[in-house]
Amino acid sequence: MNTEQKPRKPLVSKKLRTFFSIVFITGLALAVLFLFMLPMVYGIVTALKTDSQFSKTGAPWWPATEGQYVYEGRSYEIYLVPMEDGEMREMALVVKGRERSSFVDPENPEAGLIEWEGAWRQLERTWSLDPQWDNFPKAWNTIKFPRLLANTLMYAGITTFGAVLSASLVAFGFARFRIPGKNILFMLMLSTVILPGAVTLIPTYFVFLQLGWVGTWLPLIVPAFFSWGTNVFLLRQFFLSIPRELDEAAMLDGAGPFRIFFSIIIPQSVPALTAVGLFHFFWAWNDFFGPLIYLAGNPEKFPITVGLTAFNTLYSQSTNLIQAASLLSAVIPVIVFFLAQRVFMQGVVITGVEK
Amino acid sequence: MSLSTLLKRKKTPRVPMTKLQKKEARWGLVFLSPFLIGFVLFYFLPMVASFGFSLYNFNPAVPDQARFIGFANWHRALFVDKEVGLSFMRTLVFAAISLPIGLGFSFFLAILLNSRNVLGNNLFRTLFYMPTMIPLVAVVLIWAGVLNEQTGWINILIERVTGITAIGPQGLRWLADPKLVYLAYAMFGLWGVGNAMIIFLAGLQGVPTELYEAAEIDGASWLQRLWKITVPLITPVIFYQLVLGVIGSLQYFLAPFVLNQGTGFPEGMTRFYMIYFYKQSFTFFNMGYGATLAWIMFIFSLVLTIALFGTARYWVYYAAEEK
Numbered sequence: 001m002n003t004e005q006k007p008r009k010p011l012v013s014k015k016l017r018t019f020f021s022i023v024f025i026t027g028l029a030l031a032v033l034f035l036f037m038l039p040m041v042y043g044i045v046t047a048l049k050t051d052s053q054f055s056k057t058g059a060p061w062w063p064a065t066e067g068q069y070v071y072e073g074r075s076y077e078i079y080l081v082p083m084e085d086g087e088m089r090e091m092a093l094v095v096k097g098r099e100r101s102s103f104v105d106p107e108n109p110e111a112g113l114i115e116w117e118g119a120w121r122q123l124e125r126t127w128s129l130d131p132q133w134d135n136f137p138k139a140w141n142t143i144k145f146p147r148l149l150a151n152t153l154m155y156a157g158i159t160t161f162g163a164v165l166s167a168s169l170v171a172f173g174f175a176r177f178r179i180p181g182k183n184i185l186f187m188l189m190l191s192t193v194i195l196p197g198a199v200t201l202i203p204t205y206f207v208f209l210q211l212g213w214v215g216t217w218l219p220l221i222v223p224a225f226f227s228w229g230t231n232v233f234l235l236r237q238f239f240l241s242i243p244r245e246l247d248e249a250a251m252l253d254g255a256g257p258f259r260i261f262f263s264i265i266i267p268q269s270v271p272a273l274t275a276v277g278l279f280h281f282f283w284a285w286n287d288f289f290g291p292l293i294y295l296a297g298n299p300e301k302f303p304i305t306v307g308l309t310a311f312n313t314l315y316s317q318s319t320n321l322i323q324a325a326s327l328l329s330a331v332i333p334v335i336v337f338f339l340a341q342r343v344f345m346q347g348v349v350i351t352g353v354e355k
Numbered sequence: 356m357s358l359s360t361l362l363k364r365k366k367t368p369r370v371p372m373t374k375l376q377k378k379e380a381r382w383g384l385v386f387l388s389p390f391l392i393g394f395v396l397f398y399f400l401p402m403v404a405s406f407g408f409s410l411y412n413f414n415p416a417v418p419d420q421a422r423f424i425g426f427a428n429w430h431r432a433l434f435v436d437k438e439v440g441l442s443f444m445r446t447l448v449f450a451a452i453s454l455p456i457g458l459g460f461s462f463f464l465a466i467l468l469n470s471r472n473v474l475g476n477n478l479f480r481t482l483f484y485m486p487t488m489i490p491l492v493a494v495v496l497i498w499a500g501v502l503n504e505q506t507g508w509i510n511i512l513i514e515r516v517t518g519i520t521a522i523g524p525q526g527l528r529w530l531a532d533p534k535l536v537y538l539a540y541a542m543f544g545l546w547g548v549g550n551a552m553i554i555f556l557a558g559l560q561g562v563p564t565e566l567y568e569a570a571e572i573d574g575a576s577w578l579q580r581l582w583k584i585t586v587p588l589i590t591p592v593i594f595y596q597l598v599l600g601v602i603g604s605l606q607y608f609l610a611p612f613v614l615n616q617g618t619g620f621p622e623g624m625t626r627f628y629m630i631y632f633y634k635q636s637f638t639f640f641n642m643g644y645g646a647t648l649a650w651i652m653f654i655f656s657l658v659l660t661i662a663l664f665g666t667a668r669y670w671v672y673y674a675a676e677e678k
Contacts, residue, residue: 021472029473033482036545039501040486042508046500054506061511166389177383178376189390192398194602194660198632199653200397202646203404209415226393257382286490288609293637305492309613312496323500326493337488341481348550349557
């Protein structure tokens with residue numbers, strides 16, 4: 001997308017045109033990014049508000065509380081008061097009256113009470129920036145975040161290990177061995193990727209129920225050790241790019257297939273294995289439907305996603321805590337993503353483009 | 356390797372395998388065993404069993420009372436139970452709204468960030484990708500907040516900028532107005548465009564620059580180049596995203612469940628097929644009927660996928676086939 005179009009009359013120099021084009025396109029990208037990130041800013045700002053700020057009219061968009069001033073041992077509300085000389089002054093309302101009220105100027109309390117004619121109810125309150133950082137620990141404790149986090153980390157950790165191990169074994173099989181019917185098996189494996197999960201769900205659920213596994217993590221963990229299509233596909237692509245000469249040399253030295261797999265293929269494939277591991281980790285972190293069904297009624301086993309949903313249903317009025325809890329749930333995946341984004345995005349491209 | 360080359364590979368005449376080949380095949384099967392066992396245990400048998408379940412009236416709480424009822428579940432789902440067709444239509448309508456928005460936005464971002472004239476495009480790419488990492492439940496809750504009719508920033512922004520009444524019960528009730536709710540749900544999806552965006556970007560970077568240069572010499576405008584070169588060359592990527600998107604939307608579940616526990620609020624509009632399947636199977640525990648619904652979904656998605664693949668040869672460009 002560049003604007004150096006057909007060679008027309010050089011009204012402005014090429015350099016200048018490129019400059020304007022950079023300004024315009026970068027500006028456009030910034031504007032889109034601003035709108036794109038607006039909900040995020042909303043989430044952060046809202047998480048820092050007090051409970052009462054939502055219901056008050058005239059409240060600012062940023063986290064704020066209404067001004068208070070302590071005068072002679074008592075706390076009074078601060079209002080914006082128009083003075084006779086047209087100046088607006090922030091003053092604390094001490095004596096409320098229908099037609100006249102008494103204020104005190106926080107900047108000059110020694111002056112004593114100032115009489116003011118007018119209806120104080122018409123006055124506007126002042127707001128001062130007052131982010132409620134407490135909301136994060138509050139959300140953390142109310143939702144019992146440490147437990148949810150431990151469950152999610154356990155689930156994501158174990159299944160990531162299982163997914164990477166099983167997918168790399170299977171991918172090695174597909175990449176290196178001549179097996180009759182391999183192409184059909186490979187197609188079969190790819191087709192599982194687009195199979196709707198619902199069609200296998202009910203018998204699987206029933207079997208797990210019979211085994212006494214419903215209500216435990218087992219129905220979610222065990223299948224992860226049997227390799228998933230997308231992961232196998234990505235790793236197979238990568239293994240194919242490793243020169244066969246390395247295997248053959250090892251084979252001549254008497255190494256068996258497992259030896260070749262663990263000491264040649266695996267060490268060569270760290271980036272691809274990392275990508276698959278990250279995919280699965282994020283997938284597990286995000287997994288909702290499986291835990292919802294298999295862990296129903298066992299809140300102490302919930303992962304973050306299901307816990308957050310239950311929290312939203314119970315505390316639907318605490319918008320600030322909901323936003324705080326939502327942000328907390330995103331912290332770890334976002335940090336991991338920033339640390340590993342290069343490997344991760346390459347993996348996405350391999351699975352996405354080469355099909 | 357693409358699917359088509361896999362399909363087209365020529366059959367080699369069958370020769371008996373040597374001892375060495377047999378050994379190799381055996382080792383290969385050892386490595387494939389996690390897939391083979393997993394396929395049988397978690398795909399093949401459950402699929403067959405699922406069909407079997409669909410012929411029964413079955414509740415797992417009282418498995419002894421399971422009763423064979425033939426195709427009664429199928430009859431009920433296809434001809435009697437109106438909710439099946441309705442929820443399926445809702446799902447399709449929602450897909451028709453959300454897929455173009457999601458695909459269009461990710462394609463737009465990819466073109467924008469592929470530009471030579473954007474400063475810091477790596478940073479932009481990271482930032483646009485970042486929300487894809489946020490758990491979907493959190494995404495839904497954050498967006499539901501920002502779309503809140505009273506306190507949400509979207510309405511406040513619209514009202515401040517355009518002056519149209521957007522805030523409050525007379526304004527834009529994103530999540531409560533049956534006319535707006537699909538659009539609102541489609542907006543949640545904007546935070547998940549990361550994968551599609553970088554796949555599109557990779558596709559764009561694969562378009563040979565000679566083509567653009569040649570077109571430029573011929574005096575093609577930016578729009579013409581986009582429409583005549585870029586779009587046709589990345590149709591495989593669009594196709595791939597479309598197939599995944601269609602299959603994904605048939606299973607759309609999370610947002611309506613998180614926001615209103617699958618009640619279908621407002622006016623049943625968000626009772627999508629998967630929600631209905633969940634209700635029947637795991638709220639009422641009508642698992643025989645649930646299995647029927649699942650099979651119907653499977654058949655529909657199969658038909659849709661085949662139909663999409665069928666249209667592919669009219670509009671998807673494969674460089675390899677031009678040789």
